Amino acid sequence: MIKKEYNPFETAQKQFDKAADLLELNTTTRELLRNPAREFNFIIPVRMDDGSKKIFRGFRVQHNDARGPAKGGIRFHPLETIDTVRALAMWMTWKTAVADLPLGGGKGGVICDPHKLSSSEQEQLCRGWVQQVVKNVGPYTDVPAPDVMTSAQHMLWMLDEYEKISGERRPGFITGKPVGMGGSLGRKEATGYGVMITVREALKELNIMPENTRASFQGFGNVSQFAIELFQQMGGTATCVSCWDQDDNQSYSFKKKTGLDLQELRSITDAFGGINKTKAKDLGYEVLPGDAWLEQDVEILIPAALENQIHDENVNSISNHVKIIAEGANGPTTPAADYIIKEKNIFLIPDLLANAGGVTCSYFEQVQSNMNYYWEKEEVLGKLDVKMTSAFIAVSNFAKKNKLYMRDAANVIAVDRVAQACKDRGWI
Ligand code: GLU
Numbered sequence: 001m002i003k004k005e006y007n008p009f010e011t012a013q014k015q016f017d018k019a020a021d022l023l024e025l026n027t028t029t030r031e032l033l034r035n036p037a038r039e040f041n042f043i044i045p046v047r048m049d050d051g052s053k054k055i056f057r058g059f060r061v062q063h064n065d066a067r068g069p070a071k072g073g074i075r076f077h078p079l080e081t082i083d084t085v086r087a088l089a090m091w092m093t094w095k096t097a098v099a100d101l102p103l104g105g106g107k108g109g110v111i112c113d114p115h116k117l118s119s120s121e122q123e124q125l126c127r128g129w130v131q132q133v134v135k136n137v138g139p140y141t142d143v144p145a146p147d148v149m150t151s152a153q154h155m156l157w158m159l160d161e162y163e164k165i166s167g168e169r170r171p172g173f174i175t176g177k178p179v180g181m182g183g184s185l186g187r188k189e190a191t192g193y194g195v196m197i198t199v200r201e202a203l204k205e206l207n208i209m210p211e212n213t214r215a216s217f218q219g220f221g222n223v224s225q226f227a228i229e230l231f232q233q234m235g236g237t238a239t240c241v242s243c244w245d246q247d248d249n250q251s252y253s254f255k256k257k258t259g260l261d262l263q264e265l266r267s268i269t270d271a272f273g274g275i276n277k278t279k280a281k282d283l284g285y286e287v288l289p290g291d292a293w294l295e296q297d298v299e300i301l302i303p304a305a306l307e308n309q310i311h312d313e314n315v316n317s318i319s320n321h322v323k324i325i326a327e328g329a330n331g332p333t334t335p336a337a338d339y340i341i342k343e344k345n346i347f348l349i350p351d352l353l354a355n356a357g358g359v360t361c362s363y364f365e366q367v368q369s370n371m372n373y374y375w376e377k378e379e380v381l382g383k384l385d386v387k388m389t390s391a392f393i394a395v396s397n398f399a400k401k402n403k404l405y406m407r408d409a410a411n412v413i414a415v416d417r418v419a420q421a422c423k424d425r426g427w428i
Contacts, residue, residue, distance in 0.1 A: 006308045006334050008087035014335055016090065019411035022404075028428045029419050033093075036086055038062040040136060044110065044128035049118050056125060060108040060133045062142055063089035066421035069140055070106030071096055071359060073147025073176075074129065074154075076122075080109040084307070088147075091330055091352065092359070094414035099356040099391050101363045106142050108133075114149050115246050115272060126157035134165050139172035139370060145362050146176035148221075148306065149272060152188075156181055171369035175362035184365035186380035187358075192226025192304075193381065194357015195328045197388040198349045199300060200234060202324050205396060206347060211235035213323075214298040218242050219305030220265070221273035223328045223355065227302055228262055236300070241265070242293035243275050244305070251290030254280050297321045304328030304355075312336040318344070327351035342405050350407040352414060353395050360387050 013034055020030050040060040048054050059082055062070040072092035075085075085107045093105025110125055117125070136142065146155055155176045162173045171182030179185055186193075203210055213236045217224045220243040228238045238260045242253035254265070254275055261283075268279040277287050294301065294310065295317045303309050306329055310318075315337035325341060326349040327333065333341065333348075341348055361384055368374050399409035422428050 006311070007083050008307050008331050009083040009090075011331060011335055012087040012090045015407070015411055016415065018408060019415040022408065022412050023416055023419070025415070025419060026428075029422065032422055032428055033064065033415065033418065036061045036063045036089055037065065038136070039082070039086070040133050041082060042132040044125055044132060046121055046124045046128065048121060056110055056112050056128075058108070058110045058129050058132060059085045060106065060137065060142070060144075061085045061089035062106040062136075063104070064093040064418055064422075065104035065142070066418055066425055066427065067097060067104055068102040069104060070142035071101075071103040071145070071362065072105055072107040073145040074108035074110070074150050075148040076110050076112050076114045076125070076150050076154075077148055078111065078113040080111045085109045087307075088330055093418055094411060095352045095356050095359055097414040097417040098352045098395065098410050099360050099387060100417075101360060103143075103359070103363060106144075107147075108144055122154065123157050126154050127161040130158050130161040131165070134162065137162075137173070139170055139366070143172070143362070143366055144174050145359070151271075152176055152178040152183060171372070172366050175365040175369075177365070177369075182365075182369050184361060184368055184374065184380055185377035186384065187361045187365055188222060189226045189229070189381070190361030190384055191223045191328070191355055191358035192228070193230045194360065194384060194388050195223065195227045195302060195304070195326050195354050196230035196234065197357065197385055198354050198392045199231070199324060199326050201389060201392040201396070202326070202347050202349055206323060208299065208323065209235075213237070213300055214239050214296075215300035215302060216240040216293045216296040216298045217328075218293050218303045218309060218332075219273060219329065220269060220275055221304070223304040223358075224273070224302065225262065225266065227304060227328055228260065232259075232262065239298060240293050240296045241275075242290055242305075243273050245277065246270070246272070246274050252277060253288040253290060253292035255286040255288055255292070255296070256284065291317070294318060299323045301325045302328050303332035305332070307331035308334055310334065310337045310341075312340075315340045318346075322346055324349065326354040328355050330355065338407065348406050349392075350410045352410045353391055353406070356391060357384055357388055360384055
């Protein structure tokens with residue numbers, strides 16, 4: 001369940017303040033980095049299929065671009081707010097910095113429920129979004145990407161609109177495009193695989209063999225599905241996954257002690273990651289309440305859905321077996337829950353690091369698009385592994401050296417890199 005009372009932007013600012021204190025940043029630097037550099041808040045009129053007009057609200061927030069063009073996804077979600085977008089934009093700045101990419105941070109959104117929109121209505125939303133921000137985005141300014149409930153098709157509509165307006169082919173404007181239309185091989189796997197690469201490195205540090213581990217996942221979208229795929233290839237057993245049920249407006253967990261069958265589950269899942277309950281029961285899955293994924297006796301927990309999912313009311317139901325939490329989603333843990341996870345001595349792989357695989361591959365896509373030369377999948381995934389592993393090692397070494405919690409270590413490294421870039425440019 002989403003706890004609406006948590007404002008993610010306040011969480012992001014609190015995390016920033018902590019890093020700023022540890023780095024002893026001066027007031028000007030804090031002022032520069034505590035709030036977004038630029039914000040766009042606009043309307044998108046759409047002609048609905050029944051002939052009526054409907055006004056949607058859209059956002060783009062560019063938090064910081066000192067290290068390179070702003071970078072970050074666009075979410076379609078009924079509960080989107082300017083504050084969620086601000087928080088996510090700030091997290092993107094830190095994420096690209098932790099992954100050491102020559103990019104800044106941004107995020108976009110539209111308040112809408114794509115389940116309830118036809119393909120033509122969604123296409124108009126995508127084109128309208130681009131029309132509203134066209135002067136302020138571009139391959140060397142701000143490069144959007146997919147995020148919650150947006151897909152490669154959405155990105156292609158957006159690119160097409162951008163190219164129509166600019167009168168030339170500029171595939172580097174957006175990432176997450178379909179393969180063959182400027183997309184990169186490996187992009188769809190990248191976030192989930194990236195999560196598991198960091199888990200693999202954490203298991204090495206803890207001296208645990210992947211074969212001896214079980215994992216439970218929240219969400220069955222792109223991130224979770226590919227994280228499960230790589231986890232199973234590593235020899236681990238994925239026993240539980242939860243997802244949102246569109247018809248019932250609540251989430252359920254699906255459990256099979258002997259291990260989930262990924263192909264089987266994919267075959268009964270809709271385009272937004274919703275698993276069909278009746279079919280799952282027929283296939284021998286236990287269908288449990290939404291929060292059950294968090295209460296499993298497993299070694300690894302992967303929240304890969306939305307923000308604020310592990311909070312003060314459910315954090316204590318985490319089993320004593322859990323050794324690692326890898327945040328596949330952005331901001332899935334509230335500050336109060338984070339404190340308890342730290343006390344429990346669980347090895348936390350923070351979102352900035354755990355889910356940086358997506359934006360890392362987006363960066364590879366942008367490079368390929370700008371030079372119009374595309375790499376083989378092995379090359380993309382090999383480069384992804386190198387980047388993710390070195391980011392993990394940098395954060396983990398820094399944490400050990402300075403006796404810091406992994407989240408604080410990642411934040412300090414990121415904020416320091418961005419502050420330094422701002423300073424070098426003469427902004428502060
Ligand atoms: N939406 C993804 C994220 O939160 C990817 C962003 C991107 O590829 O630019 O990291």
